[in-house]
Structure formats: structure tokens, C-alpha cells
Amino acid sequence: GDSVTQTEGLVTLTEGLPVMLNCTYQTIYSNPFLFWYVQHLNESPRLLLKSFTDNKRTEHQGFHATLHKSSSSFHLQKSSAQLSDSALYYCALTGTGGYKVVFGSGTRLLVSP
Amino acid sequence: NAGVIQTPRHKVTGKGQEATLWCEPISGHSAVFWYRQTIVQGLEFLTYFRNQAPIDDSGMPKERFSAQMPNQSHSTLKIQSTQPQDSAVYLCASSESSYEQYFGPGTRLTVL
Numbered sequence: 001g002d003s004v005t006q007t008e009g010l011v012t013l014t015e016g017l018p019v020m021l022n023c024t025y026q027t028i029y030s031n032p033f034l035f036w037y038v039q040h041l042n043e044s045p046r047l048l049l050k051s052f053t054d055n056k057r058t059e060h061q062g063f064h065a066t067l068h069k070s071s072s073s074f075h076l077q078k079s080s081a082q083l084s085d086s087a088l089y090y091c092a093l094t095g096t097g098g099y100k101v102v103f104g105s106g107t108r109l110l111v112s113p
Numbered sequence: 114n115a116g117v118i119q120t121p122r123h124k125v126t127g128k129g130q131e132a133t134l135w136c137e138p139i140s141g142h143s144a145v146f147w148y149r150q151t152i153v154q155g156l157e158f159l160t161y162f163r164n165q166a167p168i169d170d171s172g173m174p175k176e177r178f179s180a181q182m183p184n185q186s187h188s189t190l191k192i193q194s195t196q197p198q199d200s201a202v203y204l205c206a207s208s209e210s211s212y213e214q215y216f217g218p219g220t221r222l223t224v225l
Binding site for chain 2: 044105
């Protein structure tokens with residue numbers, strides 16, 4: 001079945017340093033949709049960005065990610081971490097025409113001063 | 114647009130009691146999802162409905178958990194004979210054709 005792998009459970013950074021959270025996936029779908037959801041403390045997950053176009057950079061709120069079907073990856077990046085970026089980040093995928101979303105195990109990002 | 118509504122926000126039950134959780138999806142959304150979230154297990158898929166029909170309940174513990182969607186405006190998740198390991202935040206989400214899921218605030222269930 002489909003799966004999403006986030007290798008880092010916890011990433012700790014100093015404010016101002018670049019952010020990169022890893023996400024790889026396995027799917028039977030040739031045209032999957034990939035998502036990043038962010039969940040701040042005491043809040044629910046909300047969509048940060050999404051993509052289904054191979055090799056096209058998607059950006060939102062300072063974060064960006066590029067879907068690479070050749071390597072089945074959708075890593076999340078930001079050039080400079082802010083304290084407010086501290087949150088839990090989930091990578092997820094769904095297949096074309098389907099509604100069910102498969103979530104990764106999540107990566108907690110902690111940004112310190 | 115009020116977003117996805119979940120009630121109650123907090124529920125405390127004794128071991129062996131029943132718990133019913135309610136979800137009102139965003140109007141016009143055709144799919145409703147239930148998840149369970151704990152620190153240890155993360156976000157776990159339980160079940161989902163599309164156009165009120167159950168589509169996939171592969172994440173539901175078989176014996177004590179059940180979910181229904183009697184009409185397009187609400188869904189319920191029922192847990193019979195609750196156990197301490199059922200303690201979690203239960204999240205409901207709804208979705209339309211864009212595939213983006215909109216999550217409700219969750220119900221925090223505590224089983225004593």
C-alpha cells in the first residue's frame with residue numbers, strides 16, 4: 001500500500017538557520033498529490049502547501065517544496081527558521097481521484113533563539 | 114464558514130463507559146474523515162465517508178469502535194466500553210474535490 005516516510009522525529013534549529021524536513025513516499029499512483037500539513041501546539045493540522053506537478057517548486061508562507069517523482073521525494077525547506085515555525089509537520093499523499101490521505105509519522109521542529 | 118465543528122471538546126469517561134463524539138463537516142464537503150492522535154502513535158487514520166457512505170474503515174479497532182454518518186451535516190464516532198488506551202485526541206476532517214483536508218479542533222478523550 002501507499003506509505004510516507006519522515007525520517008526525523010525531531011529537528012532542533014537555531015533561529016535564522018535553514019530548515020529542511022525530509023519526506024519520501026511509496027505509492028501505486030503515477031500522479032500522486034503530496035502535501036505538507038503544519039500543527040502548532042494546541043491546534044489542529046492545517047495545510048501548508050501541496051503539489052502534484054513533477055519538478056515544480058511550490059511556495060507558501062516562506063516554505064517551499066518540490067515534488068521529485070524520480071526520487072519519490074517532497075522535502076520541505078525554508079531559508080531562515082523563525083521561532084514561530086516551531087510546530088509538528090506532517091508530510092502526506094493521496095492518489096489521483098481518491099480522497100483518503102496517507103500521513104507520515106510527523107517531524108517536530110523546535111526553533112530556539 | 115465556521116469550519117469543521119467537533120463536540121464535545123473534552124470528554125472524560127470511566128473505564129467501561131461509552132463515548133460518542135460528534136463532527137459537523139464544512140457545508141458542501143463530500144468526504145469526512147476520523148483520525149486519532151497521540152504523542153506516541155502520531156496521527157492515525159480511523160475511517161472515512163464519502164457522500165455519507167462508508168468507504169474505508171481499515172483503521173478502526175474492530176470490536177469497540179463504530180462510526181456513522183446519518184446525514185450530510187454530521188458524523189459520529191462511538192467507542193463502547195472505553196479503555197485507558199483509548200485516551201487520545203480524536204480529529205475529524207472534511208474535504209471536497211481539492212483533496213485538502215480541513216481539520217476540526219478535535220475532541221480530547223480521557224479514560225480514567
